[in-house]
Amino acid sequence: MRLFVGLQLPARWRDAIGGALSALQAEGVRGRFLPPENLHLTLVFLGELPSPGPVRAVLDTLPRSAPFPLRTASPGLFLRKRGDIWWLGVERSSQLMTLQAGLTAALAEAGFSLEARPYTPHITLARQVKSPPNPLERLSLPALETTVRRVTLFSSQQVDGALRYLPLYHKSLI
Numbered sequence: 001m002r003l004f005v006g007l008q009l010p011a012r013w014r015d016a017i018g019g020a021l022s023a024l025q026a027e028g029v030r031g032r033f034l035p036p037e038n039l040h041l042t043l044v045f046l047g048e049l050p051s052p053g054p055v056r057a058v059l060d061t062l063p064r065s066a067p068f069p070l071r072t073a074s075p076g077l078f079l080r081k082r083g084d085i086w087w088l089g090v091e092r093s094s095q096l097m098t099l100q101a102g103l104t105a106a107l108a109e110a111g112f113s114l115e116a117r118p119y120t121p122h123i124t125l126a127r128q129v130k131s132p133p134n135p136l137e138r139l140s141l142p143a144l145e146t147t148v149r150r151v152t153l154f155s156s157q158q159v160d161g162a163l164r165y166l167p168l169y170h171k172s173l174i
């Protein structure tokens with residue numbers, strides 16, 4: 001199973017972002033846009049694992065914390081030869097960064113091998129974008145805010161020929 005831990009986004013975020021992405025596609029921007037139901041924020045990518053049980057066990061050890069706000073920030077892109085990756089940033093609040101660092105430490109302590117690259121919180125919007133436009137100018141979105149109360153273990157899998165990020169387990173933080 002291909003697993004990662006992240007935050008589910010509320011329907012109103014997915015609807016707003018999905019609408020903005022549809023508008024870009026209607027303008028002729030070409031790329032592999034994420035369907036609204038797949039929009040999420042990754043905290044830790046785990047990769048191929050035989051089962052979710054050991055990850056769930058680590059999530060169950062996370063300390064309780066107060067709910068905290070999550071807010072959208074500027075969009076940006078990662079340049080790739082096969083086409084750019086467009087993403088929407090979220091504010092790097094101390095609570096978000098502490099949650100991500102604590103989760104990473106707990107998983108590493110439990111023996112999971114994790115990527116060493118620094119964490120850049122982002123919501124991937126589209127991959128393999130071929131047009132050269134600047135997403136800062138072309139993505140039309142209001143500021144969005146929600147409250148983080150739990151983390152979610154996701155499985156990335158093919159469902160009816162389409163990639164889906166399926167929630168397997170929620171761990172409340174409060």
Ligand code: 2AM
Pocket residue numbers: 004041042045115123124156
């Ligand atoms: P991305 O959106 O920036 O590609 C499921 O693949 C989720 O895990 C995606 O949000 C993806 O981030 C993230 N992820 C992080 N590292 C990854 C990796 N090495 N391979 C695939 N996905 C990764």
